[in-house]
Amino acid sequence: MTPRRQRMLAVAIVFVGVSIAATLVLRALDMNTMYFFGPEEIVKGEAPVDKAFRLGGLVVDGSFHREPGSLEAIFMVTDNVEIVTVSYTGVLPDLFTEGQGMVATGMLRADGVFVADEVLAKHDENYMSPEVAKMLEEKGHPANAMDTLVEDPT
Amino acid sequence: MDTASYRLEWRELALWRGDRCLQQSLTGRLEAGQALTVRGPNGCGKTTLLRTLCGLSQPETGEILWQGVAVHRNRPDFYAHLAYAGHTNGLKGDLSTRENLRFAAILRGRHTNQNELLHGLRLTACADLPTRNLSAGQKRRAALARVLGSGAQLWVLDEPFTNLDAAGIEWLGKRFNHHLSLGGLLMIAAHQASQVEPDRETILELPGGDT
Amino acid sequence: MAGKLKFLIPVAVFAGMVAIFYQGLYKDPTLVSSPFIDKAAPAFDLPTLYDDQRRMTEREFRGKISLFNVWASWCPGCAREHDMLLTIAHTTDVPIYGLNWKDERQAALKWLLERGNPYEVNAVDRDNITGIDWGVYGAPETFLIDADGIIRYKHIGPLTPEIWAAEFLPRITSARAMLAGAGS
Amino acid sequence: MWTWFHKLASPPHFYRTATVLEPWLFWPALILLGIGLYGGLIVAPADYMQGDGYRIIYVHVPSSYLSMFSYVTMAVASAIGLIWRMKLAFCVAVACAPIGAAFTFLSLVTGAIWGQPMWGTWWVWDPRLTSQLILFFLYLGYMFLRQALAETRQADRASGVLAVVGVVNIPIIHFSVEWWNSLHQPASLSKLEAPSIAADMLWPLLVMILAYQLLMLALLMTGIRAQVLEREKNARWVGELIGREGRGA
């Protein structure tokens, strides 16, 4: 085999291999490889029971409440499609607020309540000064961008 | 075989080992039917020169041409004509001599008669033993058998005579001359006399030490 | 069920170990060396004891039936068999070659000076390089090598007159007969 | 064009060029750093959500970017060195490694410091963070492999192969946030359309990135010069150079 043909073969092999690999990876990305579920999937029953996974979504405005004298916090999380109730006992991160994103690790109870061991605040990539945020809000644009948190339903 | 055209050339080679420059600029050529014996004190770069010409080491500068084409542009063609035996024997200790040789032969796409070679190198008795159990001389001879049976035009041998007895050296010399008479090329690094007919032989004396 | 079975793992592992040890227990020690019996003597190239410029290789064994004895001055078993070696050296024509194994040169020389030297030549293998090739387990060991440089027998432990008579002499006789037969 | 390229690739010439360039990179970098810090820490307003905590992006973002930039530079230089056997390319690659490792470390540490108030944890095994950590180990591997190989030429090529192999990690780091839904927020600047950061917060960030970039290049020049000197220590021009400086002093 001439070196030229050898090189062509090598290029062809690399091309085919990388294509196959890319196809496989893309298929994998279509599926949920991260143990990360949104409220919609949970409600649909796609998430496992009795198995730790991560739940992501936005904290529903006005849903947060804490029993007086107790560390247990109850709040709801939404992906603008469905809503899941989360229960968490412990200290919440500073940036955890209603209307913001969060990621919780825990298990789904049989009654559909997600019992979290850990709650992390998730921030979006938008930065602006409080004044601007306020102004935007008044104009009716929510300051936080949903799309960063919620998986594309398609 | 069609032998007329084979030739190996090297131009302006600079050889380095680590931070040490072994040779500044070597230029030379080897034509069909010729032998080149490389000599020089220890550490002058004999082995490095051989390995560089085979493409195992890269020269700092300069180029190597096989039939006028740069070697690294046409490795398969060059290697199809090359057989090399370096300091290591290139034998798997767990395989027998016969198996080692068969592997080398099939890889080159040849089916030579091993028995004649083994007999000539006095390896018949131990041909089926794992080479691990052979003596240093026997291992050396087995490595030589690989080169001699390769059918390659260019033989590059680093210290082929070590661990051989007088009879072995003489026998090897005959094979060298036979190879050259068929138009083969031979390059060796050696301390001893190369056993090659003087009119076919060129001697390259490398200057030693710090250049 | 699997949960309980796993507690049997240690017993099983241990039972395996016992079985292996038991195997080893009734193994004839000479069988251990079987990979080398009837094979060509492994090659070596070592300096000799009296003159470290001189080299000894396995080619020394060619052309005659010889013994190759692994010894060291620190080894009590070697002291026990030394007289037997001297007897062999004086009363038979079987040459004894020595492999001075993992030893100090000075000590070895002193040893031979004090006890007498039964060896033709001694190769010095201070770092157990040749010893590994030859499968030496410990000193003393004695190899019987025939005229073609093939190992015919290996004895582990001190040589005694009984072992010499029972194991070595018959083999030497038959090897001689073959050599003579081939020669005629 | 090619003569210029070849000329630049000759060690003495490059050494001189780098010597000239270095202050022109270093001082602007310092000045920009000052401006950027002033802009970021004092001029820019607090974030509507994170308050002042977000200001760490002025360190975090540039160092994350440069950790990748340095790696790509290193890999490209290594590839050039391997293919065209150019010594100078290896000098560049070798000089990149410690700089890149330092930026990666900085990025990891600032990320952790930032993550604590922002997410409520200093570390999660999410793809972005994990792959950044892997990048750090790749740098370490590169440097330790070099150290283990005594011969410079062999070390150049071996570590070059490693650098090229490791480059698969770069797209993973870059796209991990988009591929996997994870804790790390997407890049604020990568989108071609309007950046999702307010303008008065943006400009100090851009200034900082530029400052870091210049600083990295300045450090790179220093590194390359050291490499060139080390490798050419027996060459005549180095001897002349040292002699001249020696006389000057």
Place this chain on the structure above:
Amino acid sequence: MISAFLLVLRRELTVAVRRWSDLVMPLMFFIIVCTLFPLAVGQDIEMLNNIGPGAIWVAALLATLLSLNSLFRDDFEDGTLEQLALDKEPLSFMLLAKTIAHWLVTELPLVVLSPVLVLAFGMPVDAIPGLVLTLLAGTPALSLIGSVGAALTAGLRQASGLLALLLLPLTVPVLIFGARAADLAASGQSIAGPLYLLGGISVLALTLAPFATAAAVRVSLD
């Protein structure tokens, strides 16, 4: 080219069979690590279930590291590697054959052994096919990536620590996805996602690693 590939593969397997005792150590290491966890944790099946997949994968990775050390070392020392480099057939192909042989003799036994471990870790029997599949999909990547590292360090004497450092960052993704897939399998869920990913990594490694290995071998020989 194909025949050269098969020839090298056959020779590697022959040598491996004749030196099979060298293969036992990594395997034993794997077994030791994997059986001690169930014994130590005792009856806490839930905890065992949780650590099982991770433990099996880490053990597999470490066993691989153990065996990789000698992947090219012997060939480097006896000169057969340099003979391969001087052959007219592409070096990358022949090294791929070596790597595949390595997978067959060191990784495959681990895969074959893994069903027993599933039971020792108290995972459900249904998890066996899943775990075996993930190991089958992921271990080739370990061998292939490992071959690059082994080739880079072939000429070094004390290379084991360095080899680990070089390989860990490159193999960590395999480890993560492998353990995750095994975990999913243990809890009876679909493992298709991570399996595709592992397969993708393995195919990518299969495509690119041989070239890198060949380049690294040439560097080591220089």
Place this chain on the structure above:
Amino acid sequence: MIPEFGHIALVIALCIAVLQSVLPLAGAQQGNVAWIATTRPLAHAQFFFLVISFGCLIVAFLQNDFSVKYVAMNSNTALPTMFKVAAVWGAHEGSLLLWSVTLGLWTSAVAAFSKTLPNAVVARVLAVMGMIAVGFMLFILLTSNPFDRLFPAPLNGGDLNPLLQDPALIIHPPMLYMGYVGFSVAFGFAIAAMLAGNLDQQWARWTRPWTTTAWLFLTMGIALGSWWAYYELGWGGWWFWDPVENAAFMPWLVGTGLMHSLAVTEKRGLFKSWTLLMAIAAFSLSLLGTFIVRSGVLVSVHAFASDPARGLFILIFLGIVIGASLTLYAYRASSLETRVGFAPFSRETFILLNSILLVIAAGVVLLGTLGPLVFGAFDLGSVSVGPQYFELVFLFPMLPLVLAVGVGMHTAWRSANPRELFRRLKWPALGALVAGVLIPWLVFGSVSLLTAVGVTIGLWTVIASLIDPAKKVVGKGPRITRGMVAMQLAHLGLGLTVLGITVTSAYTVVTDESMRPGDTREIGGYTFRFDETLPITGPNYEGIQGVFTVSRNDTELTQLKPEKRVYRVQTNPMTEAGIQGGLGRDLFIALGEQLGRGAWSVRIQYKPLIRFIWLGCIVMVIGGLVAISDPRYRQRVTAKAAADGATATA
């Protein structure tokens, strides 16, 4: 006459041991109080007769009674008295007797210091130990009797192996045996608990101090052994991974795991079956170690086969002791677990991880030690198991282990808060990391991967051990109990040892030089001048002493006097190295051979921080001493504690 006396005493001890292994056990199982009451007297009587027997052997050595074969083979009139005593345990037979005496000592000690324990428990434990004693004494009497006579008696004896003629060796085997045999107590407790079918937290509390005591003897024994190797073998190595060292190291690893696991079982009632298994494993490995070390049975195949009677006996003995206990374990273990929960991030988890890693480490060492033997026995060819194998494989479990130690000791029981932990440990950890990279670099000028890792985790362990004491000194620390001090000391010792090992391995400078008197060499910043050679004569050897002057910056520091000895009887040449030790570094000179014309081959070494290896061991031992001095263990079991134990198991 005296040897016969010793022989008879040994037989009597055997008879008592038989009684001791039957009566108390039967009594405990059937509730016969009278039989149980025989336990303690029998134990003391057995020890008494063993001591007499051993004393007789010592007397035989001191009197140069060469009509006793064992004395003839291992002693010599010229041998200094000190070494005559040491020679008693210098070879197979005597060392087995020492083993039995040590077992008797432990048995007697358990009998004496167990007043607080229920009598039935003591009866079972001592019965199990009695069974082991029976096995050992039978082995001695049937196959390796040290009192066998030799006829005719030689005029002079063979001499003790000169390698063994070192003060460290007088004390080394007894230490090691104290450790090995001490694990028999934990083993006895474990078997007794399984026989009784009752394994509660009390059990762990009783077992702990005994285990710790055995462990600290073993630690000392190993450290001394390594020290001895460093001093006596003459070339400055301190660990060789040879079967003899591994034999002591494996029980140590498992014993360390056992100590930790026992703590969890005591405090939380967890990991019972695992603790049991480790108690069995620690002692089993001790038994294995004994046979590897002294009988040579497992070292080389032909020693095994040359005396199949011995080998078979050992095998049957091991089979019965280990096999039976493991079978009992398999039968009982599954019923022992209690379901007490613990969080994934808690001290329990760390200790579990620690013990698993330690057992893995012991497992790979066992694999490497027995592997070659197994392959040899089956004729399967050779396996390449050298120091390289051990160093690589050993690192896998050890790196995470040492890394986890620092975190683990600051983790709370039951459930810890990782965030809180991070807050407390981030600066120490960062400091260790920075120092781990910078210190080697600044002090020694280069840093490699493993050095950086080793120094970092060593420092990290040291720092982590010192956090609480340091806070205490400043006045805001928590209350530090005796148990905590013990733990901190032991871990501090571990950190120091790791530091020592790393730095020594990385930065030792070794050169072999050919030197003549008057020559000087410069190594590691020190100048070595070879002054002269002097002939020397010792009690049973002759030799040559080299005199070297060491100076630094033109200041004379010391003189080193390495020796080359030849022992008269065994005629072995021996190298006695000249060592100048210091906390920071050792200077080490060994004389090689004469090269002619007055020149000698000389090996000069500069070994930084090597003393830290043994210093660390000493600190560990002190930690162990503090732990067993805890008065808690000597308190009578109160009704309340017993009730607590009962509720925890329920």
